[in-house]
Amino acid sequence: xxxxxxxxxxxxxxxxxxxxxxxxxxxxxxxxxxxxxxxxxxxxxxxxxxxxxxxxxxxxxxxxxxxxxxxxxxxxxxxxxxxxxxxxxxxxxxxxxxxxxxxxxxxxxxxxxxxxxxxxxxxxxxxxxxxxxxxxxxxxxxxxxxxxxxxxxxxxxxxxxxxxxxxxxxxxxxxxxxxxxxxxxxxxxxxxxxxxxxxxxxxxxxxxxxxxxxxxxxxxxxxxxxxxxxxxxxxxxxxxxxxxxxxxxxxxxxxxxxxxxxxxxxxxxxxxxxxxxxxxxxxxxxxxxxxxxxxxxxxxxxxxxxxxxxxxxxxxxxxxxxxxxxxxxxxxxxxxxxxxxxxxxxxxxxxxxxxxxxxxxxxxxxxxxxxxxxxxxxxxxxxxxxxxxxxxxxxxxxxxxxxxxxxxxxxxxxxxxxxxxxxxxxxxxxxxxxxxxxxxxxxxxxxxxxxxxxxxxxxxxxxxxxxxxxxxxxxxxxxxxxxxxxxxxxxxxxxxx
Numbered sequence: 178x179x180x181x182x183x184x185x186x187x188x189x190x191x192x193x194x195x196x197x198x199x200x201x202x203x204x205x206x207x208x209x210x211x212x213x214x215x216x217x218x219x220x221x222x223x224x225x226x227x228x229x230x231x232x233x234x235x236x237x238x239x240x241x242x243x244x245x246x247x248x249x250x251x252x253x254x255x256x257x258x259x260x261x262x263x264x265x266x267x268x269x270x271x272x273x274x275x276x277x278x279x280x281x282x283x284x285x286x287x288x289x290x291x292x293x294x295x296x297x298x299x300x301x302x303x304x305x306x307x308x309x310x311x312x313x314x315x316x317x318x319x320x321x322x323x324x325x326x327x328x329x330x331x332x333x334x335x336x337x338x339x340x341x342x343x344x345x346x347x348x349x350x351x352x353x354x355x356x357x358x359x360x361x362x363x364x365x366x367x368x369x370x371x372x373x374x375x376x377x378x379x380x381x382x383x384x385x386x387x388x389x390x391x392x393x394x395x396x397x398x399x400x401x402x403x404x405x406x407x408x409x410x411x412x413x414x415x416x417x418x419x420x421x422x423x424x425x426x427x428x429x430x431x432x433x434x435x436x437x438x439x440x441x442x443x444x445x446x447x448x449x450x451x452x453x454x455x456x457x458x459x460x461x462x463x464x465x466x467x468x469x470x471x472x473x474x475x476x477x478x479x480x481x482x483x484x485x486x487x488x489x490x491x492x493x494x495x496x497x498x499x500x501x502x503x504x505x506x507x508x509x510x511x512x513x514x515x516x517x518x519x520x521x522x523x524x525x526x527x528x529x530x531x532x533x534x535x536x537x538x539x540x541x542x543x544x545x546x547x548x549x550x551x552x553x554x555x556x557x558x559x560x561x562x563x564x565x566x567x568x569x570x571x572x573x574x575x576x577x578x579x580x581x582x583x584x585x586x587x588x589x590x591x592x593x594x595x596x597x598x599x600x601x602x603x604x605x606x607x608x609x610x611x612x613x614x615x616x617x618x619x620x621x622x623x624x625x626x627x628x629x630x631x632x633x634x635x636x637x638x639x640x641x642x643x644x645x646x647x648x649x650x651x652x653x654x655x656x657x658x659x660x661x662x663x664x665x666x667x668x669x670x671x672x673x674x
Contacts, residue, residue: 181245182619183253183407185232185349186611187341188415189261189278189437190485192228194235195611196243196250199624201634203606205243207235214275219282219520222275225263228341229348247405253349254411254618256418256610257341258437259363262316264327264388265344267337267354274324276341277316280438280478280520284315285529291315291382297527300378303368305449305458307527310520311476313340314365318382331385338388340364342412349409350402356390357397357412358469362460367392369449369458372469395421396464396617411618415610416440416474417462419580421617422609424635425461426470426628429572433563434610435583437485438523439477439555441562443570446470454565455525464620473569475524475562479517479533480555481583486519487551493544501586503548510550513537514660517554522664525565532667536660552586556593557657563597576600576640580609587641595645596654605638 181204186193193208209231214222240246260279265272277283288308292299297307306312317338321328330336339347340363343356361367361374366384368375372392379386393401393412400408413421416434420442423432428446433439444461447468452458461472479486484500487493494503518531535547567573576599583589584603594601606612619625643650 181250182615182624183236183250184611184614184618185236185253185255185345186415186614187228187232187255187257187345189258189280192231192235193611194232194239195608195615196239196245197612197615201606201612201631205239205245207238207242209235221278221281223261223278225265225272225276225344229345232345232348247407250407251624252408252410252618252622253404254413254614254616255342255345255349255409256413256415256614257345257360259340259360259414259416260311260313260316261341262313262320262338263341263344264317264320264324264336264338266330267335270348273327273330273336274320277320279311281316282310282520282529284310284319287315287318288529300365302451303370303375303378304365305362305369305451306365309527310529311523312363312365314378314382314384317384317388321383331388334387336388337390339390342414343390346401346409346412349404353402354390355393355401355412357393357395358460358463359395359414359417360412361392363414369460369471394463394465396462396621398465398621400621408622409618410621411614411616413462413614413617416442417460417472418613418617419610420444420472420613421462422606422611422613423578423580423604424628424632425578426632429570431566431574432578432580432609433559435480435555435579435581437480437482439480439559441475441559441566442472443566443572444470444472445570450569452565452569454568455527456562456565456569457524462617464617473566475566477558477562478520478523480558481581483515483517483551483554487548493548500548500552501588503545504552504588506545507543507549510553511537511539511542511546512656513542513546513550514657515547515550515554516660516664518664522661524562526661526665528665530666530668531664534660534664536663552589553592555583555589556596557654559593560596560654574599576602578602578604580604580607590641594641594643596650598643598647598650600643601641602637603639605636607638
């Protein structure tokens, strides 16, 4: 009898394979980083072949760590950095170019051209998304226009598109060209109402529908394919996977993931909820033949990545975890605000012309204040998204479930609770992205029977409660909002590549 579920978690900076038991406990885990490629200012790329190599390495290492073989796994689920776009040859499996990462800004000109008719919300009613550099459709259009040989190969039927989930499943299964509803909903090409590729939008963007993968449920009893005899039957974009891992199965339940970026999702049930306050309407998950479940999402591109920037670009410290030690040397940021609009502002502003700034500097300021301001930026951005979510949903959150690598930074989590004015709750298994992918795969094969089984696995590890006086909270937040306004309209004209 197989006793475990595997989850391949491919993120923006690293790939990991985790093995879980029936209680949702971690049996084994191995993680490896991959290169971040910056060909030009604002461009971010990954090598798809390197990512696939890392995936194979972490799967082998995690199994070896636990003394297991693939035969010990009941199923494998995949979760991935969303919107990151690549095209490869259907016959050879070779990519035509590096993957364009979700943070990349090169498609600003394409988005501006598409917005000439109908504005930024031209397709929002059908796809739930504004026209933005964030999403896959414009990236795919750019690859068709600029990557050598792709347009001709697409015309022959040889070139196929996928986000990273599709690329991994293709390689794991020996050629299954599939994606799930959550990843498809991040392309700007899938109609939220039909859960099918929108042929009119594809035509407007000049994207051949023959390039696109088949859209499948996030948890599918009919496997997408098999890896070494193990069914691959779970697929979720990373933020939706974390929502499943946090067992946010009821409308109004929400989570916030702190990773490279910060992403808050609220389950809105089987009804599509349009946003009036700068959020995204997206898929939350679809399990088997059950109706699809939708979500509201607030996306922030730079949170953990800001700590990496302080480490790598400014060399303020050698290890990312040292940011908390630095920040604890001072009681506050000394009036400094750090707006990390490196790729523009996402939710709730969607301002591609914004750029990062540090404001409030005096001779008094040290690297300790900068470290603290960087951490506080994550908490301020989260409050902006939470306020928009409460306005859209009419639900006032009584507590915020959190997960991701940054939730082990106690200083940040306490400040998050202080600036929100509500408790912040970390579960025992904080890497809920991989857990959600495991849950999707396990439900598909009957390893877990019901959503209630998954709820029973969720346990609190730590809770932070607010201690900041309301007047100070409002004063500091008002300063943040002022700083954000100063970051806007820095790029006067977005260049067309």
